[in-house]
Amino acid sequence: xxxxxxxxxxxxxxxxxxxxxxxxxxxxxxxxxxxxxxxxxxxxxxxxxxxxxxxxxxxxxxxxxxxxxxxxxxxxxxxxxxxxxxxxxxxxxxxxxxxxxxxxxxxxxxxxxxxxxxxxxxxxxxxxxxxxxxxxxxxxxxxxxxxxxxxxxxxxxxxxxxxxxxxxxxxxxxxxxxxxxxxxxxxxxxxxxxxxxxxxxxxxxxxxxxxxxx
Numbered sequence: 001x002x003x004x005x006x007x008x009x010x011x012x013x014x015x016x017x018x019x020x021x022x023x024x025x026x027x028x029x030x031x032x033x034x035x036x037x038x039x040x041x042x043x044x045x046x047x048x049x050x051x052x053x054x055x056x057x058x059x060x061x062x063x064x065x066x067x068x069x070x071x072x073x074x075x076x077x078x079x080x081x082x083x084x085x086x087x088x089x090x091x092x093x094x095x096x097x098x099x100x101x102x103x104x105x106x107x108x109x110x111x112x113x114x115x116x117x118x119x120x121x122x123x124x125x126x127x128x129x130x131x132x133x134x135x136x137x138x139x140x141x142x143x144x145x146x147x148x149x150x151x152x153x154x155x156x157x158x159x160x161x162x163x164x165x166x167x168x169x170x171x172x173x174x175x176x177x178x179x180x181x182x183x184x185x186x187x188x189x190x191x192x193x194x195x196x197x198x199x200x201x202x203x204x205x206x207x208x209x210x211x212x213x214x
Contacts, residue, residue: 021038025046031065041075098183
């Protein structure tokens with residue numbers, strides 16, 4: 001397993017990481033919440049590796065990261081509402097669920113036809129997505145059922161050398177993850193509350209929004 005430090009990654013190192021992703025590799029990298037598992041979402045074999053690494057049930061979709069709203073077009077059927085919410089709250093810790101583009105492999109959406117996407121406030125993650133030229137998977141870098149990892153020591157403790165590269169971004173902000181908003185429903189539903197508050201979203205939607213019932 002190759003180790004990089006996020007603050008010192010340079011052009012040659014970015015090229016090495018991008019090459020690894022293009023060849024079906026899986027990395028653990030810092031996001032704006034916890035560490036994530038990065039791979040090419042259009043490579044079904046690489047996505048299958050993520051499920052095996054995490055011990056994840058195959059009925060749970062895989063989160064994606066983008067580095068711009070324009071990058072959404074490759075993975076999301078972008079409605080006017082989706083675009084408006086993204087323009088208001090991105091970049092930031094808000095994951096938006098929308099209807100997936102047909103080109104995405106079925107294992108990314110876990111057969112649901114929907115996928116969660118976020119443009120993070122994380123310099124390394126957004127720079128890597130930009131250099132890669134397409135979205136990245138970013139499901140949390142932990143074993144399913146265990147706490148999200150906010151340090152590389154925690155990633156190592158749970159995943160060991162199962163990943164091909166580990167990018168050390170120091171201690172990360174949020175074990176609880178991003179706020180999760182389902183825009184495939186009418187009215188939209190907050191499935192997980194996080195750094196972007198329900199109140200902020202309710203104000204944006206003029207109160208026409210709901211919480212998931214436990």
